[in-house]
Amino acid sequence: MENLYGVIGCPIAHSMSPAIHNDAFKNLKIDAHYGAFHVEPENLKAAIEGIKALGIKGFNVTIPHKIDIIPFLDEVHKTAEIIGAVNTVVNDNGKLIGYNTDGNGYVESLKSNLTKSLTANRFLIIGAGGAARAIYYTLASEGCTQIDLCNRTVEKAEKLVNDCPFEHESRFITIRQAEQELEEYDVIINTTASGLHPNVNEQPISLKMAKEGSIISDIIYNPIETALLKEAKERGLIVHNGVGMFVYQAALAFKLWTGEEPDIKRMESIVYEKLG
Ligand code: ATR
Numbered sequence: 001m002e003n004l005y006g007v008i009g010c011p012i013a014h015s016m017s018p019a020i021h022n023d024a025f026k027n028l029k030i031d032a033h034y035g036a037f038h039v040e041p042e043n044l045k046a047a048i049e050g051i052k053a054l055g056i057k058g059f060n061v062t063i064p065h066k067i068d069i070i071p072f073l074d075e076v077h078k079t080a081e082i083i084g085a086v087n088t089v090v091n092d093n094g095k096l097i098g099y100n101t102d103g104n105g106y107v108e109s110l111k112s113n114l115t116k117s118l119t120a121n122r123f124l125i126i127g128a129g130g131a132a133r134a135i136y137y138t139l140a141s142e143g144c145t146q147i148d149l150c151n152r153t154v155e156k157a158e159k160l161v162n163d164c165p166f167e168h169e170s171r172f173i174t175i176r177q178a179e180q181e182l183e184e185y186d187v188i189i190n191t192t193a194s195g196l197h198p199n200v201n202e203q204p205i206s207l208k209m210a211k212e213g214s215i216i217s218d219i220i221y222n223p224i225e226t227a228l229l230k231e232a233k234e235r236g237l238i239v240h241n242g243v244g245m246f247v248y249q250a251a252l253a254f255k256l257w258t259g260e261e262p263d264i265k266r267m268e269s270i271v272y273e274k275l276g
Contacts, residue, residue, distance in 0.1 A: 124189065
């Protein structure tokens with residue numbers, strides 16, 4: 001019998017996860033199928049029970065369930081616990097174990113763009129939601145100590161920085177302050193929904209003060225080129241789009257489920273093809 005995998009979320013219809021995982025199963029000759037399941041928040045508990053009853057081997061978790069799923073799991077891996085969110089679940093003979101591959105997926109995808117070692121960079125993260133938490137704590141866990149954070153709602157930025165369990169010299173600042181001090185940063189990362197379809201004309205920060213050679217990174221991949229990345233390109237800065245994080249988090253999940261490494265380049269080309 002083929003093994004079943006999937007993603008639960010709401011909305012989920014436009015997810016590209018089934019396409020990249022099913023292609024990887026086929027390419028690696030693994031007898032398995034990955035589906036997309038629309039799960040309303042009030043049905044989350046029932047969905048988890050159903051997953052157990054059906055023996056689904058593993059699944060991804062996306063908006064809005066990444067935090068709310070935690071109480072329904074049997075075990076949560078340390079990184080996911082620190083981040084406070086789960087995006088990947090492994091069904092280990094009936095025991096559901098939660099992981100978070102978002103932060104590591106992001107950092108893996110960034111590495112090929114870096115011009116110096118990861119810890120030598122000074123980072124600015126824009127946003128203080130789940131994705132910002134995953135990226136911030138993963139960078140801090142890898143030894144990065146200079147990670148400043150700004151957010152529309154400053155209190156949320158303060159909380160995220162203060163909750164960090166790793167040693168760091170980071171600050172929370174306002175977006176205006178960040179804009180004025182932008183030349184201090186080597187890597188500037190947008191984790192907010194500003195620029196995300198359908199708000200494609202929005203931009204979370206002006207890049208006027210960004211220094212030459214800095215990396216402008218956006219975790220949004222729809223559209224691939226956000227208004228922020230467009231400005232970065234026009235200014236001749238290094239552009240890092242959200243496709244990398246999406247495929248690396250998927251590849252790390254795939255490895256947790258199957259023990260095999262999928263072909264990242266194949267995954268990337270499927271996403272680029274679908275997004276035109
Ligand atoms: P995710 O899990 O994708 O990180 P989230 O937890 O809902 O999503 O967090 C969304 C982040 O995007 C928050 O930092 C939010 O800012 P607030 O804390 O002020 O709400 C930010 N955000 C969303 N829409 C935004 C917009 N139009 N402009 C600027 N920031 C925005």
